[in-house]
Amino acid sequence: MRNERDSMGEMAVPDDALYGASTQRAVLNFPISGTPLPAAFIHALGLVKAACALANEELGLLDPGKSRLIQQVAQEIAEGKLDAHFPLDVFQTGSATSTNMNANEVIANRASQLSSQPIGSKKPLHPNDDVNLGQSSNDIIPTVLHVSVALALKESLVPALDALAVALTKKSEAWSGLVKIGRTHLMDATPLTLGQEFSGYAAQVNKAAARCRRGITTLSELAVGGTAVGTGINTHEAFGGTVARILTQKTGLNFLEADNHFEAQGARDDCVEVAGLLVAVAASLTKIANDIRLLGSGPRAGFGELKLPATQPGSSIMPGKVNPVMSEMLVQVGLYVEGLCHTVQRAGREGHFELNVTLPLMAHCLLESIRCLANAVRTFNEQCIAGLEADAERCRELVDRSLMLVTALNPHIGYDNAASVAKEALTSGKTLRQVVLDRKLMDAASLDQALEPLSMTKPGASGLAGGGG
Numbered sequence: 366m367r368n369e370r371d372s373m374g375e376m377a378v379p380d381d382a383l384y385g386a387s388t389q390r391a392v393l394n395f396p397i398s399g400t401p402l403p404a405a406f407i408h409a410l411g412l413v414k415a416a417c418a419l420a421n422e423e424l425g426l427l428d429p430g431k432s433r434l435i436q437q438v439a440q441e442i443a444e445g446k447l448d449a450h451f452p453l454d455v456f457q458t459g460s461a462t463s464t465n466m467n468a469n470e471v472i473a474n475r476a477s478q479l480s481s482q483p484i485g486s487k488k489p490l491h492p493n494d495d496v497n498l499g500q501s502s503n504d505i506i507p508t509v510l511h512v513s514v515a516l517a518l519k520e521s522l523v524p525a526l527d528a529l530a531v532a533l534t535k536k537s538e539a540w541s542g543l544v545k546i547g548r549t550h551l552m553d554a555t556p557l558t559l560g561q562e563f564s565g566y567a568a569q570v571n572k573a574a575a576r577c578r579r580g581i582t583t584l585s586e587l588a589v590g591g592t593a594v595g596t597g598i599n600t601h602e603a604f605g606g607t608v609a610r611i612l613t614q615k616t617g618l619n620f621l622e623a624d625n626h627f628e629a630q631g632a633r634d635d636c637v638e639v640a641g642l643l644v645a646v647a648a649s650l651t652k653i654a655n656d657i658r659l660l661g662s663g664p665r666a667g668f669g670e671l672k673l674p675a676t677q678p679g680s681s682i683m684p685g686k687v688n689p690v691m692s693e694m695l696v697q698v699g700l701y702v703e704g705l706c707h708t709v710q711r712a713g714r715e716g717h718f719e720l721n722v723t724l725p726l727m728a729h730c731l732l733e734s735i736r737c738l739a740n741a742v743r744t745f746n747e748q749c750i751a752g753l754e755a756d757a758e759r760c761r762e763l764v765d766r767s768l769m770l771v772t773a774l775n776p777h778i779g780y781d782n783a784a785s786v787a788k789e790a791l792t793s794g795k796t797l798r799q800v801v802l803d804r805k806l807m808d809a810a811s812l813d814q815a816l817e818p819l820s821m822t823k824p825g826a827s828g829l830a831g832g833g834g
Contacts, residue, residue: 369485378485383450383478385470385485385492391463397456402464402725403732407451409513410468411442412615413505413589413608414496420607421498431495438475447471455729459715459722462502469496499600500592503630506724507588508608513728514639515584515618517735518577525742526574526646532750533567536560544818545670545760546767553769556818559670559755566653573646580639585619587612591626594719633713633721636731640709643702643734650742651699657749658689669759674752691749698741705730764818771797773815778806
């Protein structure tokens, strides 16, 4: 152990730690969950610290040599090279001041190492006066929250969703002519093609990706420049805008200084909005996963219209059983994400006066949601959608047995007659065709044309007029 000093006095710090006294106090104060803040948050913190140093240099407030040192170490943080030196628990001070100081101390001590000065000497960099120049935890941590979540959406979740949408579109195109029975209220309905059904899934995922892109835009305003309560005390008036410009250049995302710093620090409505978008994404993916596992149910006592890839044995007691485990995985991730995002929505209410004090928890919940969704989507795509096959024979069998083809007869024999035909076919075991011909309601040629399933899947098909499903 070595002794370091902060404003509260001396503190023994592990010799191999690059953090200092303030961080060590927080380590001892918050032995709560054992879960540190997400690595993506720490890496974004490094990115923001580098941008702040360069901004202070450009504004003539920081010596270029000190700026270069801060940027060098901050880049190491951004690249994940110093993750081991960020031990603090998610459940800590609600402003994450401890994590901001953690970064300040790591940068200062690493700079001492690089400059052949003793760790803890605060030479050549002071963690507060130099590394934290023009900043407060109250504006830096909300800034990092926005930057980290926006980057995670851009680099992780959006590409995963885009790839899944492409895969679903390919399935839709391959199955464009494969007619199957539709289902509404879990009951037989009129036919559609399997391609049409999958085109709906592809559209859902495309919309999910679009929602994530909207989330990136929602997070574009940054709190940096507001310092303690939004007034910008102890910082240059151009500091926030300069940092936003630098971050835009470094990330390729369009960041800008918040229009109103009091909103940017006192409220976390933007994060609540993104949580809502993620809930919509999770709900969409859950619907798709459930449909696919139901359509693949069987192999003999279920729908059996899809053949799901076998990924692992499904039972420890029933030999040969294979389960839809990839769908089950995605459903569970959806439930998990909805819970995490509900926490974010509740945390958004904790913006008392000039600061929301649930920032570390929000960061954990949003970044964990994105991480799990992205991994789940990639896995579902690779392990389920890629190997998904259609059972054309089974699809045709269910179409032929369906009584809802009678809907196409409405324009020819009327709704009441069609309903009567369907009831007789159900009770007698006859086909719709047999009943109609027995009653001499239509001639055979016209009937065969009206009951052709593929024709019912196209716009303008007969039988589309009338009531609901």
